[in-house]
Amino acid sequence: MAKKVQLTKMINQVAEPIYPRTTANNVIMDSGKTVETSIGEINTALTALTTKVNTMYDKLFMESVYMTKNGVTLNDGAGTNLVAVY
Numbered sequence: 001m002a003k004k005v006q007l008t009k010m011i012n013q014v015a016e017p018i019y020p021r022t023t024a025n026n027v028i029m030d031s032g033k034t035v036e037t038s039i040g041e042i043n044t045a046l047t048a049l050t051t052k053v054n055t056m057y058d059k060l061f062m063e064s065v066y067m068t069k070n071g072v073t074l075n076d077g078a079g080t081n082l083v084a085v086y
Contacts, residue, residue, distance in 0.1 A: 007018040024036035031038075067074045 008015040009018050010016075024039060025034055027035045029035060029038060033041075
């Protein structure tokens with residue numbers, strides 16, 4: 001059963017209501033980390049992942065890749081068409 005609670009603080013012998021604000025730096029998750037810290041870790045991981053994906057894309061983005069064996073470019077056996085990956 002949920003209960004509503006009003007936080008108060010005694011100021012000059014008078015109970016004054018407190019209106020707490022929830023922010024990312026004061027919410028603690030089950031792991032013991034704040035939401036702010038977790039978001040920072042996720043952003044760091046996403047940045048690293050994006051960098052890796054971009055690096056792979058840059059290395060793979062070519063018109064074609066020819067296969068070689070011992071430094072010799074392979075062909076289709078007829079000697080006219082090169083074996084390539086498009």
